[in-house]
Amino acid sequence: MILVYKFFKESFLFAINALRTNVLRTILTLSGVTIGIFSIISVFTLIDFLEKQVRDSIESLGDNVVYIQKWPWTPPEGESEYPWWRYMNRQVPSINDYEQIKRRSQIAEAVSYVMSSQKMLQYEDNSYDNVAVMGVSDDFDAIWSFEIGRGRYFSPYETNGGMASAIIGAEIAAELFQGADPIGKRVKMMGRKLLVIGVIQRQGSDIFGNTLDKNIIIPVKFASTLFNLRSESVNPMILVKAKEGYTSDDMVDELTGVMRAIRRIKPSADNDFALNRISLVQKNFDSLFDFIDLAGWFIGGFSILVGGFGIANIMFVSVKERTRIIGIQKALGAKRRFVLLQFLIESTVLSLLGGLAGLLLVFGIAISISLITGSEMALTLLNVLKGIGISTFIGVVSGYIPAWKASRMDPVEAINAL
Structure with a gap:
């Protein structure tokens, strides 16, 4: 065990000595590995970050929610x-x-009708343009993920009775009321006054741009007195959430039959409705992530290839400078594998130093982005292990030929070499 420790220690010291002998040459050479590892691991880190954002956005919209609409999202x-x-x-x-879906569906946990439009909102002398108005039926809060920061959600009486009540987003509350408590106040929209009963806790925008910060939510029965719900301009849709234990595919299968029955569509006729799911969008993102992943390997691969040649060059120089030492070692009984491993460890250490520098760059950038954006971008343990693994592989591959050449030297010729 002591001999193995001394062996690895000696090889490591030789690697450090190679760095000190010609610092500029080594830094320039290892920069290829550094840039390569940085390119590949930064892409992996970016993909992990984007995937987390997508997953969080999908969870907020409901990955087991089906959107019944006129237009499908994808071909x-x-x-x-x-x-x-x-x-x-x-x-x-x-x-x-x-109403028919609520009555006929067997696996729906929640069903909600939603319409949307844009209008101006007023409170005394303050106004807010292009407010996203959402008219919703009951169960909307069971499908869409949000929290009430102040006040409360609609009561069944307010929803079913079409009362002139409203829940507003955090940004609207801040702009219209300028720090005052909006609960119990009345805002004006399209000449009608609405009682503010709740304020949605500030969310920020997700990766799809969805947010309720700039929205006002009203009961759909009250919305029907302001808007034509049969018009495509208000983007009407029905949200259906599956019960626990059922997937969105199960929900789609059931809703297809229910909607065809409701609209009395002939067996040979096509559907006249679209059943959209977040998973359809996720597939497109998966393809994008695969492309970015491939691009990262492609760009980083060239840098690593250059770095690998640089490390091989350093090792050839190192073998030439230590020819006599190799000859003495072999004359004293050192086996070929001892010499081979000695130089392989040295090349691997050099490559690892370049790889660790690349990982440090990724770590620093990830922290900077997290501080600037407020979103957590982390260098995961898996990506660190990937960086170390790639660096180790490049070090072994680059150093094998010089190490093999050193292990095959004749001890007499090596000792007598100039």
């Missing part, structure tokens, strides 16, 4: 073009569709 399966002309004459989801 039909097996087609690359979006055939918009097929969907033009479809009818939008209606209140009747919503």
Whole structure:
């Protein structure tokens, strides 16, 4: 055990000595490995960060929620073009569709009708333009993820009775009320006054740009007195959340039959509605992440290749400078594998130093982005192990030929070498 320790220690010291002998040459050489590891691991870290943002956004929208709408989000399966002309004459989801789904669905945990528009909101002398107005039925709070910071959510009486009540986003509350408590105050929209009963806790925007900070939520029955719910301009849709133990695929299968029955669609006819799911969007993101991943390997691969050649060059120089030492070692009984491992360890240590420098760069940038954006971007243990593994592999591959050459030297010729 002591001999093994001394062996690794000696090889490590030789590697450090190679750094000290020609600092500039070594730094320039190892910069290839540093840049390569930085490129690859930074891409992995970015992908992890984006995937976390996507997952968090999907969780907030509900990964087991089906959106019944007029227009599908993606082209039909097996087609690359979006055939918009097929969907033009479809009818939008209606209140009747919503009520029928609530009555007929066996696996739906929550069903909510939602419409949206944009209007100006006023309170005394303050106004807020382009407020996102959402008219919702009951169960909306069971499907859409948000928290009430102040006040409360709609009561069943307010929702079913179509009362002129409203819940506003945190940014609207800040702009209109300038620090005053908005609960119990009345805001004005389209000439009608609404009682503010709640303020949504500030969310910020997710990766899809969704946020309730700039929204006002009102009961859909009250919204029907302000908007034409049969118009496509208010983007009506029905949100259906599956019960525990059922997937969105199960929900789609059931809703397909329910909606076809509600609209009395003939067996041979196509659906006149779209059942959208967040997983459809996630597939597109998965393809994007795969492309970014490949690009990171491609860009970083060239830098690592250059760094590998640089390390091989350093090792050839190191073998030449220590030819007599190698000859003495072999004359004293050192075996070929001893000499081979000695130089392989040296090349691996050099490569690891370059790789660790690249990892430190990624770590520093990740911390900086986290501080600037407020979103957590972390260099994971898996990515650290990937960086160390790639560096080790490059060190072994780059140093093998010089090490093999050193192990095959004739001791007499090596001792007599100039």
